[in-house]
Amino acid sequence: MTRIPFDTLETTIRNAFLRAGMPEAAAETCARIHAESSCDGVYSHGLNRVERFVDYIHKGWVDVHATPFCVEKMGLMEVWDGQMGPGITNALAATERCTELAKEQGMGLVALRNTTHWMRGGTYGWQAAEKGCMAICWTNTESCMPAWGATSECIGNNPFIMAVPREGGHIVLDMAMSQYSYGKLQVTRQQGKKLPYPGGFDQEGHLTDDPGAIEETRRILPMGYWKGSGFAVMLDLIGAILSGGRTTAQVDAYGKGSCGSCCQIFVAFDPARFGNAESIREALEGTIRHLHGAKPVTPNGEIRYPGEGTLRTRAENLLAGVPVDENTWEKVRALAGF
Amino acid sequence: MTRIPFDTLETTIRNAFLRAGMPEAAAETCARIHAESSCDGVYSHGLNRVERFVDYIHKGWVDVHATPFCVEKMGLMEVWDGQMGPGITNALAATERCTELAKEQGMGLVALRNTTHWMRGGTYGWQAAEKGCMAICWTNTESCMPAWGATSECIGNNPFIMAVPREGGHIVLDMAMSQYSYGKLQVTRQQGKKLPYPGGFDQEGHLTDDPGAIEETRRILPMGYWKGSGFAVMLDLIGAILSGGRTTAQVDAYGKGSCGSCCQIFVAFDPARFGNAESIREALEGTIRHLHGAKPVTPNGEIRYPGEGTLRTRAENLLAGVPVDENTWEKVRALAGF
Numbered sequence: 035m036t037r038i039p040f041d042t043l044e045t046t047i048r049n050a051f052l053r054a055g056m057p058e059a060a061a062e063t064c065a066r067i068h069a070e071s072s073c074d075g076v077y078s079h080g081l082n083r084v085e086r087f088v089d090y091i092h093k094g095w096v097d098v099h100a101t102p103f104c105v106e107k108m109g110l111m112e113v114w115d116g117q118m119g120p121g122i123t124n125a126l127a128a129t130e131r132c133t134e135l136a137k138e139q140g141m142g143l144v145a146l147r148n149t150t151h152w153m154r155g156g157t158y159g160w161q162a163a164e165k166g167c168m169a170i171c172w173t174n175t176e177s178c179m180p181a182w183g184a185t186s187e188c189i190g191n192n193p194f195i196m197a198v199p200r201e202g203g204h205i206v207l208d209m210a211m212s213q214y215s216y217g218k219l220q221v222t223r224q225q226g227k228k229l230p231y232p233g234g235f236d237q238e239g240h241l242t243d244d245p246g247a248i249e250e251t252r253r254i255l256p257m258g259y260w261k262g263s264g265f266a267v268m269l270d271l272i273g274a275i276l277s278g279g280r281t282t283a284q285v286d287a288y289g290k291g292s293c294g295s296c297c298q299i300f301v302a303f304d305p306a307r308f309g310n311a312e313s314i315r316e317a318l319e320g321t322i323r324h325l326h327g328a329k330p331v332t333p334n335g336e337i338r339y340p341g342e343g344t345l346r347t348r349a350e351n352l353l354a355g356v357p358v359d360e361n362t363w364e365k366v367r368a369l370a371g372f
Numbered sequence: 373m374t375r376i377p378f379d380t381l382e383t384t385i386r387n388a389f390l391r392a393g394m395p396e397a398a399a400e401t402c403a404r405i406h407a408e409s410s411c412d413g414v415y416s417h418g419l420n421r422v423e424r425f426v427d428y429i430h431k432g433w434v435d436v437h438a439t440p441f442c443v444e445k446m447g448l449m450e451v452w453d454g455q456m457g458p459g460i461t462n463a464l465a466a467t468e469r470c471t472e473l474a475k476e477q478g479m480g481l482v483a484l485r486n487t488t489h490w491m492r493g494g495t496y497g498w499q500a501a502e503k504g505c506m507a508i509c510w511t512n513t514e515s516c517m518p519a520w521g522a523t524s525e526c527i528g529n530n531p532f533i534m535a536v537p538r539e540g541g542h543i544v545l546d547m548a549m550s551q552y553s554y555g556k557l558q559v560t561r562q563q564g565k566k567l568p569y570p571g572g573f574d575q576e577g578h579l580t581d582d583p584g585a586i587e588e589t590r591r592i593l594p595m596g597y598w599k600g601s602g603f604a605v606m607l608d609l610i611g612a613i614l615s616g617g618r619t620t621a622q623v624d625a626y627g628k629g630s631c632g633s634c635c636q637i638f639v640a641f642d643p644a645r646f647g648n649a650e651s652i653r654e655a656l657e658g659t660i661r662h663l664h665g666a667k668p669v670t671p672n673g674e675i676r677y678p679g680e681g682t683l684r685t686r687a688e689n690l691l692a693g694v695p696v697d698e699n700t701w702e703k704v705r706a707l708a709g710f
Binding site: 041044099108109110113117139140141145168169170177180181182184185186187188189196198207209213231239241245257258259261262263267269270271272274275276277278281282283284286299303305307308309317318320321323325326327328329330331334335336337338339340 | 390414446447448449451461477478479481482506508515518519520522523524525526527532534536543545547551570577579585595596597600602603605606607608609610612613614615616619620622624638641643646651652655656658659660662663665666667672673674675676677678
């Protein structure tokens, strides 16, 4: 592990995207988002995804020249088509639009279909919060996890994001429906470690904290067992129906890689339309005091609100440089022509 | 365990509510919902909650004469005040209203504050689905679960519901943020059994499947560990801000029992406004085929969609009678004057 200055990371990724044929504005935007994801500690969807994204461009699974457009307007709701363009630029545009609608009408909803992998879902929660909006967003994916009761992959891990803007640091939840990502399993195995809690089933069908055993069976655990499994199904169906797009089963059949032609929902609310600043501030600060005031598991332990750790990681990585896997970094440097 | 015909169950509960001072229409409605919850297999929030609800009426924590009213209209969104009336009648009214708004405008949202325990959250998902609407609903609660990293209760278990209407049986998810309810722990302990998977921490701070050990520490596990913990915080904040009502911390301070003065969000979508019937049917049936076609853990195992088991339990209990705990049943009969 080595640390790279944020700007170097961003510039290198941008050049990799430019060399893959992306137009300049899109390459810059996508490079910034990938760099920010790594900087925020979401290493699985930052630098680590650059090589695969470039591969998808070469395969024609992502159309770098496509831009999303509004298919239908229904008051504060809009249905958009992503035209298989870059998932990041599509999702940023959808988030921007739903926050605009929220500022005008209190709430906005953009249902985006026919898009591609949005990388780190939290990006769009942070973006909405920066615009002063609360947000609820989710995506469906291809089948990548067994449903509860199954051993074969048949549901998406369908990341789900909620955000609340706050002066002292936004409150942002970004969670996939699997307890751990495959990225986390891989990293833990490479470090010769066990998972902190069981993350899937081994060959004998027992829950295990051994990441390698789970990678072999591919029976990763939905969060909360049957709960995350059911939640994934509902997000898939509601997302596909609102956007008129493909369900997980249909994404599988389409066969254009991870999240190829998936659906995403972006909902934003302008808190100012629902209450005065003082009562909202008290709701937020009172809740954070309540959490911080709880009895910690270990004497000096912390109870953090969603997003609290992200802000700390971001500050640390901006100062000390963003940690990167050296092998991955060299590959991206090669893609960038450096 | 004995089985009681649905009608007998409903009539008995209705009489218990009438004797507690509820007006006839509300008593009938609430009795039907409690009986339906038991009939659907959600025993923790059906007959089992009648005694506590009557106690809340006597304590003045629920105003049986109160009806909810609309505080503010914002297009397809409305903010309602439940006036500390019965949680069931308040939530039914809010669901009814948001499905009306959805039929008119594609979507409806009712943010309800100052209400009381809605009993089984799934009730409102099934109600919306019966009206032909997709739904997303949630409630906050008092602090009843430690946040991740805490040993003291500081977050709600904030049930979250999603529903999709379907001709062959609605698809409904009803999940609290805790992995198991205290009701489940109690029943499992009384049967001398272990939980199927760890459900909390024991005195030594280890995860355990021993329900009694968890009841002692009160360290029940959020579903998905840190994920359910963060999700509970977000539902609380967004619910309280949209409704202008009390957060979990503020519900605690209010001190009117379980969910006393909580907030609830009801969102409904009319699927017909987002796509044609044929493509929606194919999205639903294709997904169910995909789930049912996955490889089951055991040779004859089933992979069920959310709500599939409920429909089966309902049919069985309507035919054979609703299973009740005899002790609880006698108490409710006494409350009913039988």
